[in-house]
Amino acid sequence: MSHSLGVTGTYPLVLTLWLLPLLGAIICWAFGPQLRTMSGWLASALVGISFVLAVASWSDATQGAGGTLGAHQPLASWLPGFDFGLLLDPLSLIWTFIITGVGFLIVFYSIGYMDGDRAFARFFAYMSFFVFAMLTLVLSDNFIGLLVGWGLVGLASYFLIGFWFERQSAVAAARKAFVINVVGDVGMMFAIFLIVANVHSINFGAVFAAAPALSAGVLFAICVTLFIGAAAKSAQIPLHTWLPDAMEGPTPVSALIHAATMVTAGVYLVARCAPLWDHSHGAQLLVGGIGAATALVGAILGTAQWDIKRILAYSTMSQIGYMIMGVGVGAYEGGIAHFFAHAFFKAQLFLGAGLIIHALADEQDIRAMGGLRRRMPFAFWVMLTAVLSICGVPGFSGFFSKDAVIYGALQHGHPWVYATDIVTAGITAYYMFRLLFVAFLGEYRGEAAQAHAAAEPAHRPHAPAWIMNAPVAVLIAPSVAIGAVLMFGGENSPWQRFFAPLFGATSSRAIALPPVSEGVTTLLVFITVIIGFAIAWQRYATRSAQADAVARLRRESERMPALLTNLLYFDWLIERLFVRPAQQLGALFGRVLDPHVFDGAVRDLVYWARWLGTLVRSFQTGLVRAYALILVAGAACFIVYYAVAAGVR
Amino acid sequence: MVVPIGDYVALAAVIFFIGVFGVIVRRNPLIMLMSIELMLNAGNLLLVAFARLWLQNAGQIFAFIVITVAAAEAAIGLAIIVTTFRPERFVDVDDVRSLHG
DSSP, X not given: OOOOSSEESOOHHHHHHHHHHHHHHXXXXXXXXXXXXXXXXXXXXXXXXXXXXXXXTHHHHHOSOGGGOSEEEEEEEOXXXXXEEEEEOHHHHHHHHIIIIIHHHHHHHHHHHTTTOTTHHHHHHHHHHHHHHHHHHHHBSBHHHHHHHHHXXXXXXXXXXXXXXXXXHHHHHHHHHHHHHHHHXXXXXXXXXXXXXXXXXXXXXXXXXXXXXXXXXXXXXXXXXXXXXXXXXXTOTTSOTHHHHGGGSOHHHHHIIIIISGGGHHHHHHHHTHHHHHTOHHHHHHHHHHHHHHHHHHHXXXXXXXXXXXHHHHHHHHHHHHHHHXXXXXXXXXXXXXXXXXXXXXXXXXXXXXXXXXXXXXXOBGGGOOOHHHHOHHHHHHHHHHHHHXXXXXXXXXXXXXXXXXXXXXXXXXXXXXXXXXXXXXXXXXXXXXXXXXXXXXXXOOHHHXXXXXXXXXXXXXXXXXXHHHHHHHHHHHHHHHHHHHSTTGGGSHHHHHHHHHHOOHHHHSOSOOXXXXXXXXXXXXXXXXXXXXXXXXXXXXXXXXXXXXXXXXXXXXXXXXXHXXXXXXXXXXXXXXXXXHHHHXXXXXXXXXXXXXXXXXXXXXXXXXXXXXHHHTTOOOOHHHHHHHHHHHHHHHHHHXXXXXXXX | OOOOHHHHHHHHHXXXXXXXXXXXXXXXXXXXXXXXXXXXXXHHHHHHHHHHHHTOTHHHHHHHHHHHHHHHHHXXXXXXXXXXXXXXXXXXXXXXXXXXX
């Protein structure tokens, strides 16, 4: 009956790497006040050990072939057909690498970033808990385990967005993120209902084996409901509005959860359920289209932001749009490659932004920065390499992964998606270089904040700078070079060969002859990137623009089109379509249904009971003689009755 | 001479209704208690008379039981009356209305 993917057996490494972060969370939570700053070292050490174990289980994850690829560790059996277990195959291995590897660097960085915070240990408890939840998500071998992980990462995200809960805006953002994520969870739940009703199993292996036999309508419904979950988690339109607000959390949280790992869970889901998408052309079209639209919308919105973290948030949304588009149309290797490269350069961007924010005493507005190239040369080089990578400048990691995704859209027969992606690449170059130029070139424009920052370190102890600089420096290497090392060489690249056992050869799925070759695609993307770069250069980096920066930036923020300042009216529309009607329905219930129906029924019951009581009580006079009279009257009635009855007989 | 059964019944009815009348009309609890005794004894008279008529001794035994119960009832009733009305100089059941609804 074994439909489990992977070679079933006992894998202590997999179990340990899964549970270590949970152990870290429990220890940091229970002994936070005793551990103090040690909690940060402990949490990062345990996540680091998890990463080492993940590397060590490489051979387990790539063993076997076809239906039994990877390592399958059974955990518990519930009802027949509902067995739980862990599955480490090439797909979950890649995610585990990022979650524990990049996770380790970010948790380590947090030791410096969160230094002096009152709730230092609580932060690391949450971070460790998140890593455990995310590992649960990617290591589950069935849909219910996946849903459990799905819910737990949402919870961890809620905790961490609202980490500084004294701030009203942080609490509101946390709540918004949680509610939208629960919308996705409910979508996934319905997908699982559909799967159980049609396949009678929750195990990935059994479900995928049964996928070709399902009717097109059922398969499409399963894919759509699954994708509702993916869209909410991965900030795809129209469920993306929580992600920019989620930047209220500490910057390492934005780097780990809202850039590198959790928001890519949707990409994982679609890639994991590749056998379902392969058999549903409608679902491929839908997911590919939404991914491309999200990439475009995110990029457009990114051009209108001034908050450095919100720019990065929209850029994350846009890049995840690329990934979702890639895995949606069937270019799984490309989508996952972009996830892999993006995790490095986006974590680097966020951590670099964290360096700036930390140095400028929590200033996040790029209009109040400027001239940081001379003041913070390290941060400048960090941001520059990451920006070159995300824009897809040839040779950098982002170039290989993004080209693979964009060309994948064409290979799988979606020319419109392809065209949208090329345009988006140009806009990406524009807003990323805009960020770089405005923040780092020209003269420094935030003297007040700087004076504040200068006064600040005297008040609180500071961790040595290397704790924050070292992880960022480590990230530069993969975000520059991992693409050239792994993804160079098309079909024969190490990346493609790594995933070939899982997804099959690309050529077997793609259409035979795309109208445009890969070289031309690269050229087109490069041209749009150059155009985007040139516009940004012309507006922010020329000598006259730098000299006149203050006035120019003020003019730009004043003349920003209403469409962009209102974020394309997504929030407005959701507010009008769902939030307000729900509030009005609630108010209506409170005004009509509750007092007149539910409360009313209870009140009426009380009224009639009281009326009956008053009636009966009037007989209870307390006068003995009255009772006697009633007794006699009753007896008289009996006597009359029997007398009459006897008379009749 | 044999007294006809109708006379017994008539006498018992008269005594019973005197008792009923006393309970309903009088306000002195002692008189009311005596009236209750009258009613009980009217019942006793009927029990004994019919026992004699049908030669069934069970009726006479019942009469004894009623007499004992009546004695107990009188003892308890008198005790209640004494404790209830001890603080007052006059006895009137209409003054005792603490059980009214």
